[in-house]
Amino acid sequence: MSDQDKDLEQEIIEKEQTDDAPDTNKDEKDGYEDICYICRRPESKAGKMIKIPNNICICRDCMQKTFDSMSGSGFNLGDFNPANMGFGNMPNISMINLSDLQGMLPKSQQIKKKKPKEKKEKPALDIHAIPAPHKIKASLDEYIVGQDYAKKVMSVAVYNHYKRVASEANDDIEIEKSNMLMVGPTGSGKTYMVRTLAKLLDVPLAITDATSLTEAGYIGDDIESVVSKLLAAADNDIEKAERGIIFIDEIDKIAKKRNTNQRDVSGESVQQGMLKLLEGADVEVPVGASSKNAMVPMVTVNTRNILFICGGAFPDLDNIIKERLNQESSMGFKAALKDQYDEDENILQKVTVEDIRTFGMIPEFIGRLPILFSLEALTEDMLVRILKEPRNAILKQYQKLLEMDEVKLEFEDEALHAIAKKAKEKKVGARALRAIIEEFMLDIMYEIPKDDNIGKVIITKEYIEKTGGPVIMMRGCPELEEKSVI
Known part of the structure; x- marks a missing residue:
């Protein structure tokens, strides 16, 4: 190994020893491990990393292999200077800037550091x-x-x-x-x-x-x-x-x-x-x-x-x-x-x-x-309960959508059982409920924004069975409270 190679290796060793010392200016707010730029191993697997300019990390093994390859081939590190290689006088040719490659590792492949094991009086998960x-x-x-x-x-x-x-x-x-x-x-x-x-x-x-x-x-x-x-x-x-x-x-x-x-x-x-x-x-x-x-x-x-x-x-x-x-x-x-x-x-x-x-x-x-x-097979009564009882029930979702248009949406009990009966026939469980409701709510969601005078829409059994239509009431209608709905 030439004197120039030894000097460069000595500088890297001194830099590695400096990195082992506590650095108060080091920003560890993200808490992610360093990844070797060459072999892609994290710091927990490859050991302490050697940091070279432009925030690029290389593990000791890869660095040693690089020196061995250069020494065995007779490559002189002094000739690696771009000015000595003549690239500066050639048009449209430039060396790779490593600073452009430092952000190539996406966040989905970055690994969070493990916290050092310390004696704790209470476990991480409190029973x-x-x-x-x-x-x-x-x-x-x-x-x-x-x-x-x-x-x-x-x-x-x-x-x-x-x-x-x-x-x-x-x-x-x-x-x-x-x-x-x-x-x-x-x-x-x-x-x-x-x-x-x-x-x-x-x-x-x-x-x-x-x-x-x-x-x-x-x-x-x-x-x-x-x-x-x-x-x-x-x-x-x-x-x-x-x-x-x-x-x-x-x-x-x-x-x-x-x-x-x-x-x-x-x-x-x-x-x-x-x-x-x-x-x-x-x-x-x-x-x-x-x-x-x-x-x-x-x-x-x-x-x-x-x-x-x-x-x-x-x-x-x-x-x-x-x-x-x-x-x-x-x-x-x-x-x-x-x-x-x-x-x-x-x-x-x-x-x-x-x-x-x-x-x-x-x-x-x-x-x-x-x-x-x-799990139990869903019965017709269970499908009706799924429509209206859960915190994020399907009916509550559509009622909230129409509330944004200042329109009340209500369902008759017979209409709910008609929906559950149709869903039962499809034999795909609760997944059929939304498909059925989407089918007959399409026209309602399309027509209601046209008329600002609509105040309430009541879904009836006849509308579900396609033998009639929904009950639409205008604002200020005295019959708004006459029907018993959910």
Whole structure:
């Protein structure tokens, strides 16, 4: 190595020692880690960074490799001066300005620094601040109609999980995770229940879909991408993400494929890859991307205290349950009939672990989801309550829209039952309600702004069934209070 190379390396070493000293002028208000400009590793992985001009950081390994490459090739650092290389006299040619590259790392790939571990008298999550199960269920009742058993199971499971997170593991008894598997028909409120629960607890929540997950090395999202989404929801704060909730929807889509001759890269192999996530392990996840192959920083997240909730509609699971229940039927005058369960809408509530295994979920995967429960099928009365009772009910949303035009909107009880009956026929759960209301509210929302004299609109059963029209009353009409409406 030449004397000039040694002098430059000595200057960098002295600068690195200076960086190790406390710097009172350093701005750490953002609290994000430094990322190596070359290998994209964060400071927690690569060690102390070497800062060169223009706020660019390089780790020690990359800097050493750079010196080794230059020394082995006989390159003289003194010749790297642009003035000596003759570029200044050549038109339209200039050296790269590194200051233009310092902002290339987006914020979604920046990692927050971990707080130094200190002895604290109280844990990060106060066990006394966790609401009791009955308070959690009472809060869910304000947003979700029915499903009392499902709300009770989720309230107790979440309460026990965060007691486990908050408790100090000083004794010999280690509390296991209470991951959940919910089964319910489409439109019964599985995703909405989890989203409401996370909002009430004020914890980071990641809602992901299992349909895009594939085995590592195949086109699709890696299994670790579910944790990457939780990290993004926690603003790249690893400690906050390690106490969050991950809801994996459409979990039935990763069941074992039957009668297939090709490799099952999106079925059983995905279940096997998720075992370590559900049980709790240190996994390396990409920051700001869904694939490990992307040139993004990698961080280690411990999933031991992450609550996993899996949900799915499990189509044709009712046939498996009926087949199991009908095995007990026999012949005779008082024997149980084989078609006694055909009209049972809540057949999914009789689900067992054996039924889920027959559907295509492997035993190891089911064993890591110890809490199994199902949601009720929505009846016509429940659909009517969904229309008007929740805090953000659909009817209240449209009433607020018309209030901005100073018009009152009211619905007759018979009209609500007509809407619920139409939604029941579509067999898509509560999702059909808004589509039906949008259909007959289109003309009303279009015509009302034309006339400033309209004071009230009453939706009738005849209008829903397309045998009549809505009742429109003008301002100052003495008959405004004659009809009994909701």
